[in-house]
Amino acid sequence: MSAIRHALNTKRDDDFAAWYQEVIAAADMAEESGVRGCMIIKPWGYGIWERMQRLLDDRIKAAGVQNAYFPLFIPLKNFEREAEHVDGFAKEMAVVTHHRLIADGEGGLIPDPEAKLEEPLVVRPTSETIIGDAMSRWIQSWRDLPLRLNQWANVVRWEMRTRMFLRTSEFLWQEGHSAHATAEEAQEETMMALEMYRAFAEEDVALPVIAGEKPENERFPGAVETWSIEAMMQDGKALQAGTSHYLGTNFAHAANIKYQNDAGRETLAHTVSWGVSTRMVGGLIMVHGDDDGLRVPPALAPFQVVILPMLRDKPEDESLLAYCEALRAAISGQSALGEPVRVLLDKRPGKAAAKRWDWVRKGAPVIIEVGGRDMENGVVSLLRRDSLWNTETGKPAFQNPDRDLCAQTIPTILADMQNGLLVEARERREANIRRDVSDMDTLAEHFSREAKYPGWVEVQWARPTGEALEKVVERLKELRLTLRNVPMHAPPADGPCIFTGEPAVERVFVARAY
RNA sequence: CGGGGAGUGGCGCAGCCUGGUAGCGCAUCUGUUUUGGGAACAGAGGGUCGCAGGUUCGAAUCCUGUCUCCCCGACCA
Numbered sequence: 001m002s003a004i005r006h007a008l009n010t011k012r013d014d015d016f017a018a019w020y021q022e023v024i025a026a027a028d029m030a031e032e033s034g035v036r037g038c039m040i041i042k043p044w045g046y047g048i049w050e051r052m053q054r055l056l057d058d059r060i061k062a063a064g065v066q067n068a069y070f071p072l073f074i075p076l077k078n079f080e081r082e083a084e085h086v087d088g089f090a091k092e093m094a095v096v097t098h099h100r101l102i103a104d105g106e107g108g109l110i111p112d113p114e115a116k117l118e119e120p121l122v123v124r125p126t127s128e129t130i131i132g133d134a135m136s137r138w139i140q141s142w143r144d145l146p147l148r149l150n151q152w153a154n155v156v157r158w159e160m161r162t163r164m165f166l167r168t169s170e171f172l173w174q175e176g177h178s179a180h181a182t183a184e185e186a187q188e189e190t191m192m193a194l195e196m197y198r199a200f201a202e203e204d205v206a207l208p209v210i211a212g213e214k215p216e217n218e219r220f221p222g223a224v225e226t227w228s229i230e231a232m233m234q235d236g237k238a239l240q241a242g243t244s245h246y247l248g249t250n251f252a253h254a255a256n257i258k259y260q261n262d263a264g265r266e267t268l269a270h271t272v273s274w275g276v277s278t279r280m281v282g283g284l285i286m287v288h289g290d291d292d293g294l295r296v297p298p299a300l301a302p303f304q305v306v307i308l309p310m311l312r313d314k315p316e317d318e319s320l321l322a323y324c325e326a327l328r329a330a331i332s333g334q335s336a337l338g339e340p341v342r343v344l345l346d347k348r349p350g351k352a353a354a355k356r357w358d359w360v361r362k363g364a365p366v367i368i369e370v371g372g373r374d375m376e377n378g379v380v381s382l383l384r385r386d387s388l389w390n391t392e393t394g395k396p397a398f399q400n401p402d403r404d405l406c407a408q409t410i411p412t413i414l415a416d417m418q419n420g421l422l423v424e425a426r427e428r429r430e431a432n433i434r435r436d437v438s439d440m441d442t443l444a445e446h447f448s449r450e451a452k453y454p455g456w457v458e459v460q461w462a463r464p465t466g467e468a469l470e471k472v473v474e475r476l477k478e479l480r481l482t483l484r485n486v487p488m489h490a491p492p493a494d495g496p497c498i499f500t501g502e503p504a505v506e507r508v509f510v511a512r513a514y
Numbered sequence: 515c516g517g518g519g520a521g522u523g524g525c526g527c528a529g530c531c532u533g534g535u536a537g538c539g540c541a542u543c544u545g546u547u548u549u550g551g552g553a554a555c556a557g558a559g560g561g562u563c564g565c566a567g568g569u570u571c572g573a574a575u576c577c578u579g580u581c582u583c584c585c586c587g588a589c590c591a
Contacts, residue, residue: 356552
């Protein structure tokens with residue numbers, strides 16, 4: 001086996017955090033903005049997010065939920081109505097207090113003391129309170145229910161520690177909000193959103209996830225139940241990739257969302273909220289990236305196929321471009337994963353080999369290079385991003401299909417790659433889950449051993465609540481561990497609780513987390 | 515917010531201790547020669563050293579403040 005010269009400088013195994021940042025830079029996805037915790041999302045990164053938006057929005061609409069838009073600014077008093085919600089968010093709010101600037105006399109600008117707002121405005125950290133306001137006006141009768149809305153928006157949370165895509169001060173997301181006549185209907189909606197996220201993550205992002213309920217201490221502030229999808233990153237840490245909350249009547253009570261039922265009696269509605277954010281892009285990087293950069297699942301790739309003509313700055317270039325253009329047209333006429341294939345003929349000046357590595361780092365699924373000899377033989381040189389290297393030679397593993405047949409094989413390659421990434425990630429996750437740990441010493445030993453990436457442990461527990469749960473959380477904290485979720489599809493408990501020794505009632509995942 | 519590290523051409527860094535108005539590698543541009551594959555040689559362009567004060571004849575270098583980034587922790591849908 002020859003030494004492979006990888007496209008990145010940092011290997012995942014050497015320094016996962018540094019590798020993650022290098023992928024973002026090398027794939028030209030985003031960069032720092034100079035504003036604390038805020039990033040500039042560049043075209044390739046934003047293109048991936050746009051694909052996520054498109055595919056998730058299709059699912060949202062198919063579920064019968066309608067899009068709307070609510071204001072960025074929320075009156076401070078809205079947050080005072082729901083006690084737990086305030087506690088959860090008060091420490092991380094950006095607040096607007098003035099509406100005008102004046103010169104400070106030294107060449108600078110300061111907020112005009114004369115222009116102080118009567119009531120400060122909060123930049124939304126989430127929109128339950130302002131959407132609740134609207135719902136209280138829009139809902140009068142049982143006939144107005146259910147009311148099911150979604151908005152695509154940016155939100156701001158003043159986090160202490162930020163990381164690109166995973167936790168930024170400002171981030172992009174969708175937030176679904178609904179109001180229902182009964183608890184049962186609201187809970188059904190909560191599970192509908194959760195299942196929609198599971199399908200989106202697995203089918204579109206090729207991100208295997210565990211859907212389940214968050215323990216009480218991890219609930220959304222003000223929620224009765226919080227459900228999540230959890231994904232395992234390549235360093236074994238967990239990433240909460242989407243959440244769905246059953247809010248009971250807590251927010252309805254705070255915002256006065258009431259309706260007259262069919263018996264004419266005034267009744268509180270039950271509300272639900274659910275969200276997925278640009279954090280999913282970070283998850284995609286940490287699950288599918290490799291030592292050569294990003295690998296974008298075909299369903300999310302802004303370009304699924306990139307054609308690189310080997311231009312020589314000579315008259316022959318013209319016929320080579322025509323040959324490539326015919327290939328581009330043939331491929332764009334194909335359909336893959338239910339949509340027309342997105343193909344780019346990259347005619348920028350520059351050496352094909354240099355451009356190839358750019359596209360490898362960006363993670364374009366299929367790269368096709370075409371040179372003069374290819375043209376003479378009626379073939380192309382095709383490189384799959386999911387099997388980049390010939391490990392015998394240490395060189396890129398080019399295939400040389402016939403040009404005219406090549407286009408027809410693209411849909412199969414893309415579908416195969418989409419599925420392959422999911423399977424690979426799922427196998428890696430399963431290989432890194434332990435289910436045989438039944439005492440705290442073993443748990444501590446497992447997470448303190450030499451192995452760099454200890455993965456997750458599924459334990460059995462008696463679902464303690466209140467102070468008993470707090471104790472458990474404290475003990476886990478000492479090991480830098482968190483409770484992730486209680487998986488929905490797991491065998492019933494059949495042993496003692498790892499924390500208390502009482503008979504266990506269910507299983508719960510324990511892991512380090514982002 | 516606590517501890518640690520760092521901000522110098524697009525990127526990665528040296529210079530700072532022992533003040534005298536910047537240097538290296540990669541990238542970029544031009545030319546030549548090459549080229550079935552991440553080219554070679556030659557030349558050139560590009561930075562008031564994060565920002566604001568201060569000390570000084572003189573500050574990337576010393577002092578103070580501040581902003582931003584990275585790592586660890588606390589915090590955290």
